[in-house]
Amino acid sequence: MPPPTTDRVFETVSGRVVDELYTKESISTLSYERDLADPGQFPYTRGIHPTGYRGKLWTMRQFAGFGTPEDTNERYKGLLKAGGTGLSVAFDLPTLMGRDPDHELSRGEVGKCGVNVTSLADMETLFDGIDVGAITTSMTINSPASMLFAMYLVVAEKHGADWGSLSGTIQNDILKEFIAQKEFIYPPRESMRLITDVFGFCADKVPKWNTISVSGYHIREAGATAAQELAFTLRDGIEYVQYGVDAGLDVDTFVPRISFFFNSHSDFFEELAKFRAARRIWARVMRERFGAKNPRSWQLRFHTQTAGVTLTAQQPYNNVVRTALQAMAAVLGGTQSLHTNALDEALALPTAEAATLALRTQQIIAHETGVTDVVDPLGGSYFVERLTSELEAETLGYFARIDTMGGMVEAIERGYPQREIAESAYRFQQALERRERIIVGVNDFVTDDEPPMGILYIDESAGETQLAKLAVLRQRRDNGQVARTLDALRQGARGTANTMPLILDAVRAYATIGEMCDALRDVWGEYVEDAVI
Amino acid sequence: MAIRVVIAKPGLDGHDRGAKVIARALRDAGMEVIYTGLRQTPEQIVSAALQEDADVIGLSILSGAHMHICPRVMELLREQRLDDVQVVVGGIIPDVDIPKLNAIGITGIFLPGTPMHEIVDFITRQARRRAGLEGAGAKP
Numbered sequence: 001m002p003p004p005t006t007d008r009v010f011e012t013v014s015g016r017v018v019d020e021l022y023t024k025e026s027i028s029t030l031s032y033e034r035d036l037a038d039p040g041q042f043p044y045t046r047g048i049h050p051t052g053y054r055g056k057l058w059t060m061r062q063f064a065g066f067g068t069p070e071d072t073n074e075r076y077k078g079l080l081k082a083g084g085t086g087l088s089v090a091f092d093l094p095t096l097m098g099r100d101p102d103h104e105l106s107r108g109e110v111g112k113c114g115v116n117v118t119s120l121a122d123m124e125t126l127f128d129g130i131d132v133g134a135i136t137t138s139m140t141i142n143s144p145a146s147m148l149f150a151m152y153l154v155v156a157e158k159h160g161a162d163w164g165s166l167s168g169t170i171q172n173d174i175l176k177e178f179i180a181q182k183e184f185i186y187p188p189r190e191s192m193r194l195i196t197d198v199f200g201f202c203a204d205k206v207p208k209w210n211t212i213s214v215s216g217y218h219i220r221e222a223g224a225t226a227a228q229e230l231a232f233t234l235r236d237g238i239e240y241v242q243y244g245v246d247a248g249l250d251v252d253t254f255v256p257r258i259s260f261f262f263n264s265h266s267d268f269f270e271e272l273a274k275f276r277a278a279r280r281i282w283a284r285v286m287r288e289r290f291g292a293k294n295p296r297s298w299q300l301r302f303h304t305q306t307a308g309v310t311l312t313a314q315q316p317y318n319n320v321v322r323t324a325l326q327a328m329a330a331v332l333g334g335t336q337s338l339h340t341n342a343l344d345e346a347l348a349l350p351t352a353e354a355a356t357l358a359l360r361t362q363q364i365i366a367h368e369t370g371v372t373d374v375v376d377p378l379g380g381s382y383f384v385e386r387l388t389s390e391l392e393a394e395t396l397g398y399f400a401r402i403d404t405m406g407g408m409v410e411a412i413e414r415g416y417p418q419r420e421i422a423e424s425a426y427r428f429q430q431a432l433e434r435r436e437r438i439i440v441g442v443n444d445f446v447t448d449d450e451p452p453m454g455i456l457y458i459d460e461s462a463g464e465t466q467l468a469k470l471a472v473l474r475q476r477r478d479n480g481q482v483a484r485t486l487d488a489l490r491q492g493a494r495g496t497a498n499t500m501p502l503i504l505d506a507v508r509a510y511a512t513i514g515e516m517c518d519a520l521r522d523v524w525g526e527y528v529e530d531a532v533i
Numbered sequence: 534m535a536i537r538v539v540i541a542k543p544g545l546d547g548h549d550r551g552a553k554v555i556a557r558a559l560r561d562a563g564m565e566v567i568y569t570g571l572r573q574t575p576e577q578i579v580s581a582a583l584q585e586d587a588d589v590i591g592l593s594i595l596s597g598a599h600m601h602i603c604p605r606v607m608e609l610l611r612e613q614r615l616d617d618v619q620v621v622v623g624g625i626i627p628d629v630d631i632p633k634l635n636a637i638g639i640t641g642i643f644l645p646g647t648p649m650h651e652i653v654d655f656i657t658r659q660a661r662r663r664a665g666l667e668g669a670g671a672k673p
Contacts, residue, residue: 439646
């Protein structure tokens with residue numbers, strides 16, 4: 001080997017040291033049949049479909065929601081008209097935290113970070129004039145996932161859509177809330193019960209629904225490295241499967257409906273290798289650890305979002321370029337669906353124009369670059385295969401540590417993944433401060449006079465509208481029926497009944513999100529995290 | 534004596550990366566840092582500042598609720614006669630709101646991409662200035 005050309009150590013954005021050159025020696029232990037195989041073949045490193053994107057492009061699913069359900073309904077119609085192929089609902093913080101707009105903690109938050117949905121009435125408005133039987137909808141909702149899912153099911157029923165053919169996703173991933181995003185309500189074990197209830201209910205009644213989207217996105221945004229994102233997310237997936245099995249479900253009935261959600265960050269090759277590694281690890285875990293026999297249980301399907309945390313408030317047009325490159329990594333990694341961030345999202349929720357440009361970015365990749373014509377075009381690259389194997393090995397190391405702790409719930413209770421992520425976040429920040437890492441427009445190539453940018457400004461009017469609507473709802477509905485269904489929900493939560501049918505009854509009676517979540521708070525209490533830095 | 538800082542996450546938002554990173558950076562710069570944890574009401578934050586004898590309150594707000602939270606914190610500080618506590622805000626604050634926050638006495642507003650040392654310098658400078666004023670006031 002010739003001597004290295006410089007003493008400088010080259011690292012990925014996650015701090016992985018990379019060599020100057022990769023050769024066939026770099027992958028000498030790799031077996032094509034065992035470790036790669038053709039697309040559509042176990043362990044699916046090269047993709048789950050034999051024809052890649054020739055058969056079907058990824059779903060261009062833009063996460064959107066703000067203000068009132070009326071405001072967001074209009075945005076959805078616009079996105080579908082612009083060629084979006086699926087919807088993805090962003091809820092506001094009161095909805096995510098199971099609080100009505102008139103709760104003290106909701107003040108100033110209604111409609112700010114997403115759309116406010118307080119009851120079935122709001123869900124009806126949100127999908128007014130949209131054929132829910134013809135599109136797929138993803139809902140980013142976790143602690144109160146059952147409640148919002150129940151609202152969607154009732155809306156579908158009212159539209160005349162059959163639950164048997166209804167398709168979409170609820171995020172329903174509480175573990176990453178404890179680990180990273182912190183929108184939890186109930187303690188971990190009770191929260192896991194709600195999730196296994198959804199698994200059981202859907203296997204029976206809504207068989208095409210993706211019951212969970214096990215999410216690394218938020219773990220990465222909180223500061224994890226690529227390997228930590230991969231390890232914690234897949235280990236969360238294992239935990240859900242284990243809880244399902246422990247609840248008496250057959251692996252091959254519910255695992256095919258588990259999907260994943262990853263971040264696509266700036267380090268191009270490490271990211272696309274991460275997606276390939278994810279498929280290989282999951283296939284092996286499902287077959288070897290859980291004895292799954294259905295190939296659909298082995299096949300990891302995932303949604304990707306470009307990395308919000310890489311967007312800069314400075315020189316925001318640079319974000320279009322960042323997002324395009326991150327989206328390209330996701331596509332080369334074989335994502336099933338994709339959200340591209342808008343250029344103004346370090347400043348505010350996106351304007352309609354910025355959201356359209358983000359969608360156009362995907363359309364350009366899909367229709368102009370030719371990258372969709374060949375399946376796994378980077379398969380066999382010495383570097384990409386080496387990265388894929390390294391990420392797999394690191395992930396298995398984390399699995400072993402978490403298994404030793406007794407599982408992911410136990411690891412979370414000990415604060416293990418939380419600490420690992422906080423450490424990585426701080427290390428990254430220090431590297432920026434020392435300018436060992438350059439962010440264009442932030443710590444180098446800075447412009448002094450930047451023109452101001454027009455942003456979407458959400459005022460308090462959405463909050464006022466939602467408050468007024470809630471007051472009317474409480475007058476008009478049958479409050480006796482609401483009280484009866486909430487009592488039944490409390491009763492069910494104390495026992496072992498599946499909570500989904502009980503929640504559906506409460507939803508049909510127009511019980512609010514706050515009332516339903518409070519009913520469960522009465523029984524299960526609330527989780528409070530230890531505040532550590 | 535070390536500058537005492539309460540770092541707080543008000544509102545319903547759980548995105549605490551920024552709050553935790555700045556808490557550690559301030560601690561590494563020699564300040565005493567108390568992190569309140571998530572979902573604190575303005576009342577809880579002011580009460581923490583009182584109990585901890587804080588010189589500074591740092592609010593991390595990304596959710597857009599700053600125009601509700603910040604005025605309330607300032608009002609409660611006045612009620613508790615803690616007007617001398619310096620309040621700084623970090624997060625996503627639209628340009629149009631910055632003069633409004635300045636007008637209620639919040640001058641340290643740190644947007645995404647702000648280097649940590651800039652925040653450390655700002656807090657240190659303000660604290661020194663206040664200490665200087667107190668010293669001046671104590672003279673006969």
